[in-house]
Amino acid sequence: MDVLTDLLQRSRARGAAFSHSTARGAWGIRFPTGGKLAIHGILGGEAFAWTDDPGRSRHVLTGDVVLVRGPVQQFMAHTPGADVVPFAYPRSAGPGRGARRMEFGAESGDPTTFFCGAYTFQGELCAGLLAGLPDLTVVRPCAGSSLRAALDMFAAEILRDAPGQQALLDSLLDVVLVQVLREQLATDVAAAPAWFRAMDDPSVGAALRAVHAAPARAWTVADLAGEAALSRATFARRFTALLGVAPLTYLADWRMALAREQLRDGDAGLAAVAHSLGYASEFSFAAAFKRHHGVAPGRWRTSAGTAAPSPRTGMR
Structure with missing residues (x-):
């Protein structure tokens, strides 16, 4: 059980809504701000995407994936700073059984097509999952990559209207999310969460996988050092240097994060x-x-858990 898998599963990420949009001419869109994460995939044409400042917009091309960590204002347009309309007010839309079909801008001209998937996350563990991501990330998958293949499947399925489409789109969006997170976190390792950097260390990564696979086990530093195939002292030093906390402190913090989830949601x-x-x-x-x-814990549960999570793994 690696940390990314554990956080994704426990964060209970689900694709809440999908859309397939076509924009022509002079166009601009302001997306809703309430979600924790949005994914936009450029299927054809080009556009500019930005959050707070059009001067820091990113030029996105066919095949690019835009990941926006919310809640934040997010925009996409034919040019930076263009006039925008709310995403909820398309010129035409057909609800269908799966993705909504949206159209923006003029009736003629070269089209830009893109899909959008809005993620909802329940619980605070997504704080650790999304830590290290900038407000707006652009990932450009290379030809033949697994991310490119997943995007092609998503693009084909989003235009269909068939039984089971919502479930399939949810699953494909999960695949896209995992691969985008992998690529972005690996690209900017310095800004990635400590747990992601530590996973690359063969010894400490093995200990982290063991903790996340069995958080209820009565772990000792010696046990974890055995998982890491290091001496107790060497393991403790290396773990603390990579994670910023001692091994048993990490374990206690992770257990407390899981406890808060259970107390809040169950x-x-x-x-x-x-x-x-x-x-x-x-x-x-x-x-x-x-x-x-x-x-x-009983009083914490009654007060609905207002404690702020830590960016390490969504822990306090």
Whole structure:
């Protein structure tokens, strides 16, 4: 279980809405700002995309993927700073059973076509998933890449109107998201979250995979050093240098992040939450939670969990 897989699965990312747009002539679009993440794939033609400042727009071409981390104003147009209309107000649209068909701009002229997928995320773990991404990312997959193949499949399916389309589009968008995140995080490693950089270390990466595969296990530093095939002292030094925290601190932080998710989103009792995270009893879990957050888990749950997540892995 690698960290990216764990965060994606636990963040419960789902494609909430899809659209296939055609724009001609002078056109500009202002997209909704409420989502955590949006993906725009340029299927044909070209455009400019930006968030807060048209002067920092990116020129996007056929095959490019634009990833926007929200909530933020986001725009796409035939030229930077063009007049824009809200995305919810197309000149024509057909709802269909799957993706909405949208048209913008003039009735004639060379078209720019693109698809949009708006992601919704539940829970705070997506903070760790999206940490390190700029507001707007442009990824240009090379010919023959797996991302290019996934985009081609998505482009073909989004124009169909067949049973099961929504489920298939959700799955394909998940594939696109994973591959875009891989490419972007690997491209700008210095800005990537610490857990992503650490995954490239064969020893520390092995220990991280072990923790995320079995967070309830009663791990010791010696156990994790064994997973890393290093001595205890060497492993502890290398882990702390890469992650910024000691191994057992990372484990405790990750367990607390999972605890907050369960307390916020579920109705399991404290004993069940404690057992799922490897604590010997409800009381030991409650004591650990209070040390970590300064408030008992029951009171934290009642207050709807206003604690701010940390950018390390969505942890406090």
